[in-house]
Amino acid sequence: MAKSTSDYYKKNPAAKKRRLKQQAKYNKTKKGLKIRTAANECNRKLKTYGNGDGKDASHTGPKTCKTESAKKNRTRPRKGKKYAPK
Numbered sequence: 001m002a003k004s005t006s007d008y009y010k011k012n013p014a015a016k017k018r019r020l021k022q023q024a025k026y027n028k029t030k031k032g033l034k035i036r037t038a039a040n041e042c043n044r045k046l047k048t049y050g051n052g053d054g055k056d057a058s059h060t061g062p063k064t065c066k067t068e069s070a071k072k073n074r075t076r077p078r079k080g081k082k083y084a085p086k
Contacts, residue, residue: 021048058072058073
């Protein structure tokens with residue numbers, strides 16, 4: 001069994017292709033567009049958008065965010081929680 005989702009998709013290119021196709025379709029929906037634009041807005045506000053600093057915008061509430069390492073932000077379990085605890 002793969003250790004992580006990324007390991008799974010590296011080993012299964014057909015599954016990766018299906019996932020990317022589905023994700024592209026979702027990103028075009030109203031809900032997907034809203035989520036994506038909010039994330040980009042937060043990243044730009046924190047001046048971490050596209051600069052390769054290894055930082056992510058950690059969304060701590062509906063309109064709040066903070067800078068956090070990408071690894072720490074992406075590994076936090078979100079099960080049952082809409083936002084990370086403050």
